[in-house]
Amino acid sequence: MCVCLQIANTNPLVSDRQELSVLQKEYAQDDVVYQLKIKDLYKKYSYIRKTRPDGNCFYRAFGFAHLESLLDDSKELQRFKAVAAKSKLDLVSEGFTEFTIEDFHNTFMDLIELCEKQPSLQELLSSFNDQNVSDYVVVYLRLLTSGYLQREHGFFQHFIEGGRSVKEFCQQEVEPMSKESDHIHIIALAQALNVSILVEYMDRGEGGTVNHHVFPEGGDPRLFLLYRPGHYDILYK
Numbered sequence: 001m002c003v004c005l006q007i008a009n010t011n012p013l014v015s016d017r018q019e020l021s022v023l024q025k026e027y028a029q030d031d032v033v034y035q036l037k038i039k040d041l042y043k044k045y046s047y048i049r050k051t052r053p054d055g056n057c058f059y060r061a062f063g064f065a066h067l068e069s070l071l072d073d074s075k076e077l078q079r080f081k082a083v084a085a086k087s088k089l090d091l092v093s094e095g096f097t098e099f100t101i102e103d104f105h106n107t108f109m110d111l112i113e114l115c116e117k118q119p120s121l122q123e124l125l126s127s128f129n130d131q132n133v134s135d136y137v138v139v140y141l142r143l144l145t146s147g148y149l150q151r152e153h154g155f156f157q158h159f160i161e162g163g164r165s166v167k168e169f170c171q172q173e174v175e176p177m178s179k180e181s182d183h184i185h186i187i188a189l190a191q192a193l194n195v196s197i198l199v200e201y202m203d204r205g206e207g208g209t210v211n212h213h214v215f216p217e218g219g220d221p222r223l224f225l226l227y228r229p230g231h232y233d234i235l236y237k
Contacts (some may be wrong), residue, residue: 016049059141060128
């Protein structure tokens with residue numbers, strides 16, 4: 001069986017909320033570095049929601065976590081809806097063709113409108129586990145990230161290696177599905193939608209604590225993501 005199918009069969013696109021203790025079982029008891037860092041996470045978080053490790057996990061985690069947070073924040077929901085509604089025009093003015101982005105934008109707006117109807121959390125989760133809906137949201141978030149990077153190309157050009165232009169970087173590393181995300185993608189999406197994100201970085205770095213970073217700097221984060229090399233999941237306080 002191909003690895004992609006195996007991953008798809010064993011991992012939902014977005015899982016139910018689970019006790020943080022599931023992380024401990026993923027690492028050997030004598031894996032001191034990771035066990036210490038998981039203990040450190042316990043000081044701030046109680047639950048985790050996992051995303052499928054398919055290269056789209058950052059966008060899926062971001063999309064679900066933010067919409068979930070809007071279910072009980074009608075003021076932020078209305079602000080976010082207005083930003084999302086206008087975002088299609090921003091992309092068109094950036095040079096994207098309207099008819100190629102329309103369906104993705106419509107799906108994104110449909111989910112925001114679903115949140116307005118106060119659905120059950122299960123209903124939102126079911127939408128995110130419908131591959132078509134979920135992937136359309138991921139595509140749209142990738143387009144927003146690309147659009148913002150290109151709009152602010154003067155700033156982002158300094159962070160792009162290999163002599164590529166921002167546009168080339170976006171075409172190669174941002175817009176295609178399954179391309180992993182890095183700092184630059186997170187900064188761009190957080191700023192494009194004006195949503196603050198805190199990412200906890202759990203890796204083999206020195207010390208028994210987990211480092212975190214807030215995007216954009218100085219923001220008041222609404223979403224908490226866990227990064228392990230190549231993968232993002234959602235954390236809950």
